[in-house]
Amino acid sequence: MTDSTSGRPDDITSMASEPLPGADSAANEAERVAALVEQLAREASDNKDKLLRALAEMENMRRRTERQVADAREYGITAFARDVLAVADNMNRALSAIDPQLRETADAGLKSLLEGVELTERELLKVLEKHGIKKFEPIGEKFDPNLHQAMYEVPDSSLPNGTVAQVVQAGYMIGERVLRPALVGVAKTRPKPPPPPPPQEAAAKAEEPAKELSDEHGETSANDNTSEPAPDIEDEQDIVDIPNPLRSPKSRST
Numbered sequence: 001m002t003d004s005t006s007g008r009p010d011d012i013t014s015m016a017s018e019p020l021p022g023a024d025s026a027a028n029e030a031e032r033v034a035a036l037v038e039q040l041a042r043e044a045s046d047n048k049d050k051l052l053r054a055l056a057e058m059e060n061m062r063r064r065t066e067r068q069v070a071d072a073r074e075y076g077i078t079a080f081a082r083d084v085l086a087v088a089d090n091m092n093r094a095l096s097a098i099d100p101q102l103r104e105t106a107d108a109g110l111k112s113l114l115e116g117v118e119l120t121e122r123e124l125l126k127v128l129e130k131h132g133i134k135k136f137e138p139i140g141e142k143f144d145p146n147l148h149q150a151m152y153e154v155p156d157s158s159l160p161n162g163t164v165a166q167v168v169q170a171g172y173m174i175g176e177r178v179l180r181p182a183l184v185g186v187a188k189t190r191p192k193p194p195p196p197p198p199p200q201e202a203a204a205k206a207e208e209p210a211k212e213l214s215d216e217h218g219e220t221s222a223n224d225n226t227s228e229p230a231p232d233i234e235d236e237q238d239i240v241d242i243p244n245p246l247r248s249p250k251s252r253s254t
Contacts, residue, residue, distance in 0.1 A: 074132055074175045081133050085172055085180060088128070088135075091121040092170075137167045138182055147171060149181040159187040209219050 095117060103114065125135060138148060143162050154165040164184045171182030 066209040075177065077131060078174060078177075078179065081128065081131070081172075081174060081179060084124075085130070088121065088124055089169070091117060091124070095121065128172075133172055133179060134240065135172055136169050136182065137170045138164050139167050140164060143184070144188050145179055147178060148184045150186045151183050152185050153188040154185045155190055157190050159189070160188040161187065163187045 067216065095114070098114065103111070106114070128135070136147075138144075140159075141164050143150065143164055148164060148171070149166055156165050159165055163186070164182075165187035166185035167182060169183040172179040
């Protein structure tokens with residue numbers, strides 16, 4: 001009989017060098033799991049980003065809606081208020097047209113009428129203020145093109161240049177917006193005349209024209225002296241009288 005154990009070491013070595021059954025499938029499975037985990041992580045990150053963006057968009061929409069509702073509640077009566085301002089202006093004109101002396105000498109009925117109109121005007125302004133509409137008269141303030149409309153310039157040296165000197169028509173604000181700008185007259189400072197020069201400078205300036213005239217007169221006389229002298233009358237006798245053949249002998253003898 002032969003010894004069957006003589007071939008065992010070779011068998012063990014050969015078994016170790018050969019891949020185990022199922023080793024490839026386990027490695028492939030691990031790779032697939034890792035790839036799946038990475039894909040799920042990317043999807044989770046994308047979904048989280050989309051969720052945050054959706055939440056931010058919803059928050060912006062909520063704030064925008066609240067602002068629009070507040071603006072509609074505050075400025076929804078803009079057109080109506082602009083039309084009502086004409087009534088307030090007419091009341092103010094009616095009261096301003098009455099002379100103070102006429103108020104004092106008026107009878108009881110006229111005074112009652114005036115008081116009723118004034119009371120109506122105050123009540124109208126109070127209702128407008130209740131709804132966020134305020135009247136402003138910017139006299140003495142700095143001219144602001146966003147709030148005022150310049151109608152003309154007023155020469156006034158007592159006010160700084162660009163200051164509202166007169167108010168033709170009062171302005172109105174609704175909330176933080178201008179419902180109607182105020183019609184104003186803007187002060188324009190007159191330019192100040194230059195200060196008079198000191199007496200010495202004035203005398204020097206007065207002497208300069210006289211000095212220039214004397215210099216010019218001296219130059220003119222010098223030019224006249226340097227010019228050529230006029231010929232003497234005696235030199236004209238040296239000129240030879242050439243006879244003219246066309247003249248008659250009688251005229252020639254003379």
